[in-house]
Amino acid sequence: MTEKQTTGASYYSSLMRNMVLVVILVSITPMILVSGLILYLYQNTYRDKTYAHLAEVVTKHKQNIDIFLKERLDDIRFLARTFTLEELSENSFLQDRLFTFQGEFGQVFVDLGVVNERGIQVAYSGPFKLGRALYSEADWFKKAMNRDYYVSDVFLGLRGQPHFIVAVKENWKGQSWILRATIDFVAFNTLVENIRIGQTGFAFIVNKDGEFQTKPLFDVAASKNIYLDLLHLDKGNGKDVHIVERYDAMGRKNILVADSLKEGDWLLVCQQSRSDAFADLERALWWTIVTNVLGGLAILTMAFLLSGRIVKRIAKTDQEKTKMDEQIVETGKLASIGELAAGIAHEINNPVAIMVEEAGWIGDLLEEEEFKESGNLNEFRRALNQIRTQGKRCKDITYKLLSFARKTDPREQDVQLNDLLEELIALSGQRAKYGNISIRTDFQEDLPAVMVSLSEMQQVFLNLINNSIDAMEKRGGEIVVRTRRAEDHVVVEVSDNGPGIARVNLGRIFDPFFSTKPVGKGTGLGLSICYGIVKKYGGEIQVRSAPEVETTFSVKIPLKKGKSERAVTEPAGVEKQH
Amino acid sequence: MTLANVLLVDDEVPFVETMTKRLTKRDLQVVAAFSGPEALQKLGKEKNVEVVILDVKMPGMDGIETLREIKRKHPLVEVVMLTGHATVETAIEGMKLGAFDYLMKPCDMDILISKVGGAASRKREQETKIVEARIKEITMRRA
Secondary structure: OOHHHHHOHHHHHHHHHHHHHHHHHHHHHHHHHHHHHHHHHHHHHHHHHHHHHHHHHHHHHHHHHHHHHHHHHHHHHHHHHHOOHHHHOOHHHHHHHHHHHHHHHOOOEEEEEEEEOOOEEEEEEOOOOOOOOEOOOOHHHHHHHOOOEEEOOOEOOOOOOOEEEEEEEEEEOOEEEEEEEEEOHHHHHHHHHOOEEOOOEEEEEEEOOOOEOOOOOOOOHHHOHHHHHHHOOOHHHOOOOEEEEEEOOOOOEEEEEEEEEHHHOEEEEEEEEHHHHOHHHHHHHHHHHHHHHHHHHHHHHHHHHHHHHHHHHHHHHHHHHHHHHHHHHHHHHHHHHHHHHHHHHHHHHHHHHHHHHHHHHHHHHHOOHHHHOOOOHHHHHHHHHHHHHHHHHHHHHHHHHHHHHOOOOOOEEEEOHHHHHHHHHHHHHHHHHHOOEEEEEEOOOOOOOEEEEHHHHHHHHHHHHHHHHHHHOOOOEEEEEEEEEEOOEEEEEEEEOOOOOOHHHHOOOOOOOOOOOOOOOOOOOHHHHHHHHHHHOOOEEEEEEEOOOEEEEEEEEEOOOOOOOOOOOOOOOOOOOO | OOOEEEEEEOOOHHHHHHHHHHHHHOOEEEEEEOOHHHHHHHHHHOOOOOEEEEEOOOOOOOHHHHHHHHHHHOOOOEEEEEEOOOOHHHHHHHHHOOOOEEEEOOOOHHHHHHHHHHHHHHHHHHHHHHHHHHHHHHHHHHO
């Protein structure tokens, strides 16, 4: 990847977008899948349980109704078989039997009647005036005469009130006759009316024509059609109870549970609104959606926040890497220049040495008698001295170049900081001169030596002096370098009266890559490296600045006990160069 | 009396020639050599050499290597290192190997004479001490 690609704004936008997408994909997808799967399984289980419960309710009540009808039929069958037709044809006798039934079962039996094969009710006991009533054309009579017993649909009949009858057929002296009883519609209706499930569940009975045999709790006449197809459900599938879901006339979805009664003539239907039956499921679904939406929002927020933070950090790292690369290149360049300078310095020293020696030799010859009479002797001597002086100057320059280009020597040794600072000031002197900057020293005499790496100390103080020169290069000024001993430390202060450091920058001045110099001029590493070096020796580096008045960098280097306080900065015999 | 017997070793011929003349003029007995091997050869022949002025940087066998050989074969001969390339490492190494002192080109003639004189004195002192020790040893044996 190219430098441009890794540092462009579009690269970070793309990186951020990809990271957000990845975080969202790996977080939200499993959440939705797991939630969906759990909800699906829960929905199926809940539906099965709800259906099973409804089926159980319908089956139980179907049994109750069947038992009720069978018992009523058995009651009148017992009556018909226990007593003779003559006995039952007596109204008073029949009245007694009706009272007995009503005493036994309450007002379930409304009346009793005996009907001969011509359809004439020969005896009647009940609240209506139906003695000698003719039923020969009645539907129920025709059907009852064709079987041993019969339970009719609900109908209005001669009395004009909804009721149904149960009838048994018997034979006496070759003639068929029927004992019939009217079942109280209200009592029968109560059996079904009491079936309630949830908020909306109720039950009713319809016949084959879809006519209601009991009164539904709610008005469902408008939705009658949805019940009709239940009557035609295949009975051969082994299932007694049928469960379907249908929309009613109001557009609401209902669960219908149906089972046949009266040998398939009637259908017991239990109806419940689907939303009522699955209210808990819908609540769970709603909570799942809310949880997923909230979770999704949280993930989105975190994805943006985290990605933003990571991308910001990556950008910062890239920026630092770029600066570091620049610094490495710069260091490499400096190292090459240093090596080159060292080579040139060495090569120059040899011819200079020869020149100086030749001048010395001429000087030696001039001391001989034959030259002493020469009128230009003094001029020769002056010229030779000048050659020697300039030779020494060349030596000083090359020495400083060599010192500067010397590779970092981390070995600790006794270093006399006064001497070191003088060397550095001399090295920076020319540059300061061009900037109209004067460098003044205020050294404490007999300053003890400190145990440090010479090259590292060179780096620290050269950096501080050069920074001061940089700050004042445009308009000139004065740099003061002071040394003093403070208890068990040596303190070196580099002050200048340049523009100073803004208060907001004082706290960050030693941070890596912090620079107030124009882009490309400073790496922001100089003071950070100084700080690291000074701290390594257990020292301190501080800065105080009053802009336009004085800015002072103060370096405290601890004195190590047991070391010689005599300064040894150079090998014996090497002249000090300033 | 000769101040000192000196072997001057440097690959720069003009430097050696001029320096020889100047040292000779200052009552030093000078033998010149232009490389390390030649210096060792001259030292083998000229038994009265007291001080070697040795350039550090020379093609082939450099000054440090030559110094090591001189000290191995002629331990009493003093060596003053002379170079245009003064580094702390070279100085330390030279001193560790027994060099008397270390000077940087171009050097002041008075300082050089002073160092050479000091080196010659030390060699003579050491030789005297050795002689005295031998005499003492012989005397003790006889006693």
